[in-house]
Amino acid sequence: MDPRIKNIRSKLIEENLDGFLLSLPANISYLTKYPSRDSYYLVSPKNNFYFTDSRYTEEAKNALRGSASIIKTNGSVFKMIADVSLKSHLKRIAFEERHLPFAEYQEIKRGLGRKAKLIPTHSLTEKLRCLKETQEVAKIKKAINITSKALDFAKKVISPGKKEIEIVAELERYIRYLGASNSAFDIIVASGPNSSFPHHISGNRKIKNGEPLLIDIGVDFLGYKSDLTRVFFLGRISSSVREVYDIVCSAQKEAIRRIKPQEIIGKIDKAARQYISSKGYGGFFGHNLGHGIGLEIHEEPQISSKNSGLLNTSMVFTIEPGIYLPNKFGIRIEDVVLVTEKGCEVLSASIHK
Amino acid sequence: MDPRIKNIRSKLIEENLDGFLLSLPANISYLTKYPSRDSYYLVSPKNNFYFTDSRYTEEAKNALRGSASIIKTNGSVFKMIADVSLKSHLKRIAFEERHLPFAEYQEIKRGLGRKAKLIPTHSLTEKLRCLKETQEVAKIKKAINITSKALDFAKKVISPGKKEIEIVAELERYIRYLGASNSAFDIIVASGPNSSFPHHISGNRKIKNGEPLLIDIGVDFLGYKSDLTRVFFLGRISSSVREVYDIVCSAQKEAIRRIKPQEIIGKIDKAARQYISSKGYGGFFGHNLGHGIGLEIHEEPQISSKNSGLLNTSMVFTIEPGIYLPNKFGIRIEDVVLVTEKGCEVLSASIHK
Numbered sequence: 001m002d003p004r005i006k007n008i009r010s011k012l013i014e015e016n017l018d019g020f021l022l023s024l025p026a027n028i029s030y031l032t033k034y035p036s037r038d039s040y041y042l043v044s045p046k047n048n049f050y051f052t053d054s055r056y057t058e059e060a061k062n063a064l065r066g067s068a069s070i071i072k073t074n075g076s077v078f079k080m081i082a083d084v085s086l087k088s089h090l091k092r093i094a095f096e097e098r099h100l101p102f103a104e105y106q107e108i109k110r111g112l113g114r115k116a117k118l119i120p121t122h123s124l125t126e127k128l129r130c131l132k133e134t135q136e137v138a139k140i141k142k143a144i145n146i147t148s149k150a151l152d153f154a155k156k157v158i159s160p161g162k163k164e165i166e167i168v169a170e171l172e173r174y175i176r177y178l179g180a181s182n183s184a185f186d187i188i189v190a191s192g193p194n195s196s197f198p199h200h201i202s203g204n205r206k207i208k209n210g211e212p213l214l215i216d217i218g219v220d221f222l223g224y225k226s227d228l229t230r231v232f233f234l235g236r237i238s239s240s241v242r243e244v245y246d247i248v249c250s251a252q253k254e255a256i257r258r259i260k261p262q263e264i265i266g267k268i269d270k271a272a273r274q275y276i277s278s279k280g281y282g283g284f285f286g287h288n289l290g291h292g293i294g295l296e297i298h299e300e301p302q303i304s305s306k307n308s309g310l311l312n313t314s315m316v317f318t319i320e321p322g323i324y325l326p327n328k329f330g331i332r333i334e335d336v337v338l339v340t341e342k343g344c345e346v347l348s349a350s351i352h353k
Numbered sequence: 354m355d356p357r358i359k360n361i362r363s364k365l366i367e368e369n370l371d372g373f374l375l376s377l378p379a380n381i382s383y384l385t386k387y388p389s390r391d392s393y394y395l396v397s398p399k400n401n402f403y404f405t406d407s408r409y410t411e412e413a414k415n416a417l418r419g420s421a422s423i424i425k426t427n428g429s430v431f432k433m434i435a436d437v438s439l440k441s442h443l444k445r446i447a448f449e450e451r452h453l454p455f456a457e458y459q460e461i462k463r464g465l466g467r468k469a470k471l472i473p474t475h476s477l478t479e480k481l482r483c484l485k486e487t488q489e490v491a492k493i494k495k496a497i498n499i500t501s502k503a504l505d506f507a508k509k510v511i512s513p514g515k516k517e518i519e520i521v522a523e524l525e526r527y528i529r530y531l532g533a534s535n536s537a538f539d540i541i542v543a544s545g546p547n548s549s550f551p552h553h554i555s556g557n558r559k560i561k562n563g564e565p566l567l568i569d570i571g572v573d574f575l576g577y578k579s580d581l582t583r584v585f586f587l588g589r590i591s592s593s594v595r596e597v598y599d600i601v602c603s604a605q606k607e608a609i610r611r612i613k614p615q616e617i618i619g620k621i622d623k624a625a626r627q628y629i630s631s632k633g634y635g636g637f638f639g640h641n642l643g644h645g646i647g648l649e650i651h652e653e654p655q656i657s658s659k660n661s662g663l664l665n666t667s668m669v670f671t672i673e674p675g676i677y678l679p680n681k682f683g684i685r686i687e688d689v690v691l692v693t694e695k696g697c698e699v700l701s702a703s704i705h706k
Contacts, residue, residue, distance in 0.1 A: 035554065054639025055551040058679050075659075095455075102458045102473060103450035120455060169529035176522035181554065186535060198408040201388065201534065286407025306428075326411050 002067065004031055007128055008043055012094065017119060019044045019090035021081060021108070024099040026295040027125040034063040035223055040081060041068070044088050051077050051084075078104055082111025094121040126300045130292060131314040136224060137338060140294065140316055141347055143226035144336055146178045146219050148351045151230055154217075160209045160234060164189040164202040167215070175219045184218030184225040184297045195231070196330040198287055198322060209235035212245075212329050218297060225297045227318050228348050229334035241331070244281070244323050248331045249353060251275040251321040255289060259319075259337060259344040265307040272321040273305060281323045290318040293336060315339045316347070355420065357384050357481065361396055364477055365447065372397045372443035372469075373477065374434060374461070377452040379648040380478040387416040388576055393434060394421070397441050404430050404437075431457055435464025447474040479653045483645060484667040489577060490691060493647065493669055494700055496579035497689055499531045499572050501704045504583055507570075513562045513587060517542040517555040520568070528572045537571030537578040537650045548584070549683040551640055551675060562588035565598075565682050571650060578650045580671050581701050582687035594684070597634070597676050601684045602706060604628040604674040608642060612672075612690060612697040618660040625674040626658060634676045643671040646689060668692045669700070 008031060012020055020043040022028050028036040031043070032050065039052040039060070048068035052060055057072045064070060073080055085093055093112075095105065097120035109118055132140070150171050157170045167189040175183060190200035192211035200214075207213055213234065218227035231245065255272040269289040276285045290303035293316055301309060303317055315338070322332030335348045361384060365373055373396040375381050381389040384396070385403065392405040392413070401421035405413055410425045417423060426433055438446055446465075448458065450473035462471055485493070503524050510523045520542040528536060543553035545564035553567075560566055566587065571580035584598065608625040622642040629638045643656035646669055654662060656670055668691070675685030688701045 037552065057639075058677075059550050097456035097459075098454050100455050101451050102448070102453050102455055103475065105455045106450075106473075120459075122456065165529050165534065169526045172529070173522040173526035176518050176525070181518065181556070182539060197412050199390065200412075203534070286410075324411075 002033075004033075004128065005043065005048070005067070008125065009045065011124055012043070012045075015094070015121070017092050017094045017121075019085055019088070019093035020121075020124065021093055021095045021100075022125065023096055023104070024125075026299070027096065027099075027129070029223060029295055030125060030129050032064055032068065034060070040077060042081060042084060044090055047088065049084050051080060076107065078107035079111050082108050085112060086115055091116050092119055093117065094119045094124065096122065096124075098122050123300065129294055130300050131312060132294060132316050132338070133314075136294060137314075137316065139222050139224035140226065140336070143180070143184075143219050143221035143224050144228065144348050146175055146180050146221060147217055147226045147228050148348065149178055150175050150217060150219070151215065151228065151351055154215055155232065158207060158213060158232060158234065160207055162207050163204050164191055164194070164207070165204060167207075168202045171215075171217060180219035180221055182220040184220050184227060188214065188216035190214040190216075190330070193327055193329060196324045196326055196328060198324060198330065198332065207234065210238070212237075212241055212331065214330065214332060216332070216334065223295055225293050225295070226336065226348075227293055227297055227334060228336065228351065229320060229332045230351065230353070231331050231333065241329060244325070244329075244331050247276060247279045247281060248321050248323055248333050252319055252333050252335070255319050255321065256335075256337060256344065256346065259311060259339060261311055261313050261339060261341065263311045265301055265303060265309050265311055266305045268311070268319075269303050269305040269307070272319070276321060276323060284323045284325055285321060286324070287322065290320050292317045311339050313339050313341055355386075357386075358396065358401070358420070360481055361478065362398060365396070365398075368447070368474070370445050370447045370472060370474075372438055372441070372446035373474075374438075374446055374448045374453075375478065376449050376457070377478075379652070380449070380452075380482070382576060382648055383478060383482050385417055385421065387413070393430060395434060395437060397443055400441065402437050404433060429460065431460035432464050435461050438465060439468055444469050445472055446470065447472045447477065449475065449477075451475050476653065482647055483653050484665060485647060485669050485691070486667075489647060490667075490669065492575050492577035493579065493689070496533070496537075496572050496574035496577050497581065497701050499528055499533050499574060500570055500579040500581050501701065502531055503528050503570060503572070504568065504581065504704060507568055508585065511560060511566060511585060511587065513560055515560050516557050517544055517547070517560070518557060520560075521555045524568075524570060533572035533574055535573040537573050537580060541567065541569035543567040543569075543683070546680055546682060549677045549679055549681060551677060551683065551685065560587065563591070565590075565594055565684065567683065567685060569685070569687065576648055578646050578648070579689065579701075580646055580650055580687060581689065581704065582673060582685045583704065583706070584684050584686065594682060597678070597682075597684050600629060600632045600634060601674050601676055601686050605672055605686050605688070608672050608674065609688075609690060609697065609699065612664060612692060614664055614666050614692060614694065616664045618654055618656060618662050618664055619658045621664070621672075622656050622658040622660070625672070629674060629676060637676045637678055638674060639677070640675065643673050643687075645670045664692050666692050666694055
């Protein structure tokens with residue numbers, strides 16, 4: 001049996017559950033090792049069931065041969081899920097409370113009647129996904145490698161007068177020639193004052209000399225994501241931008257050097273945050289320091305000051321401090337790290353800062 | 354007051370509701386006329402509240418000036434939603450049952466205690482969005498226009514030996530130079546047997562002579578989407594492919610000529626489906642005939658044989674019959690139509706079939 005399915009089944013036994021309905025595509029993709037879309041996945045002690053519609057059944061049959069029964073949905077998938085659960089004599093069926101809409105929960109519950117119970121759970125699969133296997137790290141590294149090349153390419157494309165969206169266009173093309181199947185999110189190219197919006201939507205603003213240009217880019221390689229941010233400068237960098245840039249760089253170092261197994265996650269965020277505050281920019285770094293990355297662009301662990309969990313070997317996440325000065329400019333530097341036995345490896349270390 | 358907000362507030366009064374919590378980004382974008390991300394929106398009889406985190410608050414303040422209070426979330430947004438609801442003395446708060454996860458529902462409910470009630474609703478906003486305003490149709494037309502040019506461009510790029518993903522790369526670049534902010538979904542370039550998977554993931558397969566090449570592409574123009582499919586042929590078309598192609602074309606015509614206000618939606622789907630069945634390919638057209646399109650790539654109305662609703666002037670949707678022969682090839686032709694007083698206008702009519 002596949003070790004991932006084995007792990008999930010052990011978890012179910014631990015929690016006194018005999019079925020597990022998954023609805024988050026990334027969790028389904030993780031357990032099936034197949035890029036799942038528009039599907040539900042039911043894990044039971046003996047069999048697994050993959051529910052999808054006619055658009056995907058042929059593909060799924062080829063991909064999941066032997067590991068799950070493919071059930072072609074027609075009419076209400078929720079009624080079908082309930083029927084299959086009852087036929088399999090499941091009694092206590094876990095579901096993903098953060099990923100199942102209220103209406104779907106109600107419909108499945110109605111279908112089960114009194115014969116079986118839906119039990120809310122969260123992070124059952126996410127906790128497994130947190131700790132990356134060697135082959136998962138290899139895919140993330142490849143995604144980072146493509147992104148790194150794309151950032152090098154960006155340097156050649158950037159010139160005053162070009163629109164932000166035109167840089168996005170060139171990057172979207174380039175990454176696919178390097179083997180990415182897609183960008184991992186809308187690539188952000190934010191020029192001048194637009195960089196003060198952490199999630200700027202790239203548009204028609206033309207790049208100017210003497211302004212910072214922020215590029216936040218990630219790609220998808222065989223389902224695994226990368227996520228990196230660099231700030232470029234055209235022409236002369238003003239001393240105020242330089243100062244903020246150096247502070248963000250140092251804040252990132254402060255965080256990275258504290259990363260090691262068994263460290264409290266919140267402390268990593270606080271290390272960067274306190275450094276930025278000590279330099280007088282505490283009010284201008286609003287978001288979390290980072291986030292886990294893998295099959296999803298944002299996954300566990302959240303690198304937030306409130307996270308009291310512990311770091312563990314094989315976790316992969318971003319470290320991305322930022323300072324955003326409204327109507328002026330913003331600086332964010334984002335790298336991806338892998339927690340190792342002795343500390344961490346910065347997977348994107350080769351990309352110039 | 355904005356007419357959209359006015360419409361929603363009238364609906365609330367009709368349904369004896371005094372608050373409405375929106376969680377679907379497209380619905381929030383519709384009511385705020387702002388490309389909403391990672392937010393919740395609470396409409397109340399007197400005020401509206403827009404909940405988002407520090408990444409978007411500056412942007413939202415500029416965009417929503419006067420129409421909503423921006424509430425910067427920190428900690429649990431659900432607790433904050435409950436608090437604001439109670440402070441505004443709301444008693445019966447509608448929520449989107451298909452778009453609010455079970456856990457979020459529970460958390461808001463807990464926050465409200467016994468002082469207010471959450472009422473499940475669906476399609477309140479979607480029903481309004483179904484009927485497109487003139488300026489919305491204009492944006493969809495522009496998105497279609499860009500897509501049309503991209504399909505012309507594709508013809509120039511396609512050549513034997515090119516990989517599917519390379520065609521995607523060129524299209525992803527090209528649409529942004531024409532004014533699209535993004536593709537509306539992962540562009541599908543499916544060559545030869547890959548075209549038999551309705552939602553093929555474009556990959557490294559090389560295009561060959563004598564095979565059909567299916568391209569399904571849509572773009573985002575100021576938030577509005579297009580969605581079009583054409584099949585190209587390199588070299589000689591085999592007679593079996595030609596036959597299927599002609600059947601799909603005729604099936605589409607059968608459906609389109611029936612489109613008019615007050616027609617039962619299911620009949621449109623059935624017209625195409627029955628035509629395909631009459632030619633012996635009934636088992637090879639699994640998906641619905643079409644779907645509404647606008648702020649979302651798939652929205653109401655669903656053009657499904659089970660939809661007993663009526664067509665109405667100003668609805669915009671796709672008509673996309675297909676025949677998929679496993680391990681051989683698939684043909685789909687997809688256009689976008691606007692229901693008019695007399696029948697319909699095929700918004701993508703100028704694109705060669």
